Amino acid sequence: xxxxxxxxxxxxxxxxxxxxxxxxxxxxxxxxxxxxxxxxxxxxxxxxxxxxxxxxxxxxxxxxxxxxxxxxxxxxxxxxxxxxxxxxxxxxxxxxxxxxxxxxxxxxxxxxxxxxxxxxxxxxxxxxxxxxxxxxxxxxxxxxxxxxxxxxxxxxxxxxxxxxxxxxxxxxxxxxxxxxxxxxxxxxxxxxxxxxxxxxxxxxxxxxxxxxxxxxxxxxxxxxxxxxxxxxxxxxxxxxxxxxxxxxxxxxxxxxxxxxxxxxxxxxxxxxxxxxxxxxxxxxxxxxxxxxxxxxxxxxxxxxxxxxxxxxxxxxxxxxxxxxxxxxxxxxxxxxxxxxxxxxxxxxxxxxxxxxxxxxxxxxxxxxxxxxxxxxxxxxxxxxxxxxxxxxxxxxxxxxxxxxxxxxxxxxxxxxxxxxxxxxxxxxxxxxxxxxx
Numbered sequence: 352x353x354x355x356x357x358x359x360x361x362x363x364x365x366x367x368x369x370x371x372x373x374x375x376x377x378x379x380x381x382x383x384x385x386x387x388x389x390x391x392x393x394x395x396x397x398x399x400x401x402x403x404x405x406x407x408x409x410x411x412x413x414x415x416x417x418x419x420x421x422x423x424x425x426x427x428x429x430x431x432x433x434x435x436x437x438x439x440x441x442x443x444x445x446x447x448x449x450x451x452x453x454x455x456x457x458x459x460x461x462x463x464x465x466x467x468x469x470x471x472x473x474x475x476x477x478x479x480x481x482x483x484x485x486x487x488x489x490x491x492x493x494x495x496x497x498x499x500x501x502x503x504x505x506x507x508x509x510x511x512x513x514x515x516x517x518x519x520x521x522x523x524x525x526x527x528x529x530x531x532x533x534x535x536x537x538x539x540x541x542x543x544x545x546x547x548x549x550x551x552x553x554x555x556x557x558x559x560x561x562x563x564x565x566x567x568x569x570x571x572x573x574x575x576x577x578x579x580x581x582x583x584x585x586x587x588x589x590x591x592x593x594x595x596x597x598x599x600x601x602x603x604x605x606x607x608x609x610x611x612x613x614x615x616x617x618x619x620x621x622x623x624x625x626x627x628x629x630x631x632x633x634x635x636x637x638x639x640x641x642x643x644x645x646x647x648x649x650x651x652x653x654x655x656x657x658x659x660x661x662x663x664x665x666x667x668x669x670x671x672x673x674x675x676x677x678x679x680x681x682x683x684x685x686x687x688x689x690x691x692x693x694x695x696x697x698x699x700x701x702x703x704x705x706x707x708x709x710x711x712x713x714x715x716x717x718x719x720x721x722x723x724x725x726x727x728x729x730x731x732x733x734x735x736x737x738x739x740x741x742x743x744x745x746x747x748x749x750x751x752x753x754x755x756x757x758x759x760x761x762x763x764x765x766x767x768x769x770x771x772x773x774x775x776x777x778x779x780x781x782x783x784x785x786x787x788x
Contacts, residue, residue: 381411388448388467395452395460403448410444438479438489445471446493453497454504461501468493468518472525480529490525494518553621560618564611571611575604613741616669617724620748627663627753634658634667634702638689641671649679649708653689658702661777666749670757673742674706674770682710682767693776700776705760707769713762721759722747743770750774 385407393400418437449467452460475489501514582597619625635658642651660667678687688707693700713721724744747757755774762768 382408385411385448391463392449392452395455399451400448403444406444407448410441415441435485435488438485439492442471442475442489443492443496446496450493450496450500453500464497468497469521472521476525476529476532480532483529486526486529490522494522557618557622560614561622564615564618567611568608571604571608575601575608578604610741613745617741617745617748620745620752625752627666629661630664631659631661632664632667634660634691634704637664637668638671638704641668641675642687644672645675645679648683649675650684650686651675651689652686654691656691658691658693659776660702660774662753662774666753667774670746670749670772671704673746674757674772677742677770678706678708678710682708685709696775701755702774702776704772704774705769706772707767709767712764712766712768713759714764715762718759718762722757746772 385404389400389404392403418434421433449464453464471493472490475486479489480486498515498518502512578597578601582594582601585591585594585597588594616625635653635656638653642653645651675687678685686709688705690705690707692703692705694703695701722743724741743757750757750772753774755772757770757772760769760771
């Protein structure tokens with residue numbers, strides 16, 4: 352909704368509120384600066400400096416709080432023009448602390464006045480650049496007073512006239528800085544809005560995936576269990592082909608359940624809600640068990656030595672299952688070579704497991720794409736291999752959650768690929784992730 356004429360936008364109100372709070376928090380520093388200005392001005396204007404300091408104290412600590420309560424905290428329905436008038440009054444009052452020195456002083460007073468004017472410009476740029484009109488109204492009083500007093504009292508000299516172009520350059524640079532500051536503020540606000548929208552969308556996606564996968568599990572479990580029972584009962588009957596059909600239903604149900612579980616795990620990892628255990632286990636046993644699951648589709652070559660580790664054996668097994676299943680999918684009937692190396696890293700020990708298959712390999716430009724969720728290098732409807740594209744993405748996320756990583760170490764088109772799974776020998780989510788090569 353467009354704000355009424357003279358009213359502030361929500362962004363301007365927020366900026367003004369922040370500036371007001373910042374000014375309130377710096378009251379001690381501003382009081383000390385006012386005392387310093389009065390002390391220096393007293394060199395030229397004597398008792399007028401004390402009068403000015405008293406006016407500043409009353410304005411800042413009596414009148415200003417009332418103005419803030421009335422016009423800053425009043426909400427979006429309040430107009431900004433009373434604040435503009437107030438800003439002109441305050442800027443004029445502050446200028447009267449040093450402008451009179453120009454009328455009675457010499458070169459030293461002029462240098463003092465120029466320093467005070469520069470400070471006024473910086474102060475306006477920091478606190479009163481919400482809108483261009485507010486910025487101009489906050490710097491106009493000291494500039495007009497300084498120029499007017501200089502010309503009226505020293506108009507027969509050269510330096511007041513030389514001050515005019517110098518002031519123009521100073522104001523021009525301040526306006527350019529204010530424009531850049533406003534542009535950066537808008538960009539920060541827009542980026543923050545986009546980030547919040549992305550986080551909201553990500554949370555909604557996670558909630559949706561979590562809910563849907565939980566809802567899908569119940570009927571899937573029923574289909575899997577009943578199809579298994581049917582296959583067993585029909586196996587001894589007069590029509591064994593029905594048992595094969597029930598077996599296909601059972602296998603399809605298991606495959607679909609694995610996809611649902613992978614989607615749920617990925618959603619939990621995305622939301623940071625996946626809990627990892629920490630128990631001792633033997634990596635060789637886990638690899639051997641994973642290989643047994645795919646014994647009919649790929650031959651595993653692996654020196655089964657004992658590799659003691661500490662971590663979540665279920666999640667490590669899931670990573671190994673995914674990598675072996677990936678090799679079986681793209682190189683069925685071929686030999687999968689597993690190589691384990693152990694090295695020191697960051698005061699601990701990491702284990703590298705290389706999965707070398709003899710499949711078609713991965714194209715050079717797709718080395719990172721294959722680790723994206725729901726991504727297929729061959730995304731056409733005629734692709735040879737199925738799958739939801741979650742296996743490698745989930746493996747990498749799980750490995751990184753355990754303090755490790757999963758990468759494509761090397762690949763040659765037509766000759767196969769080597770995937771490296773790296774895990775700390777004591778797998779926890781607190782480890783620094785080791786570099787994989």
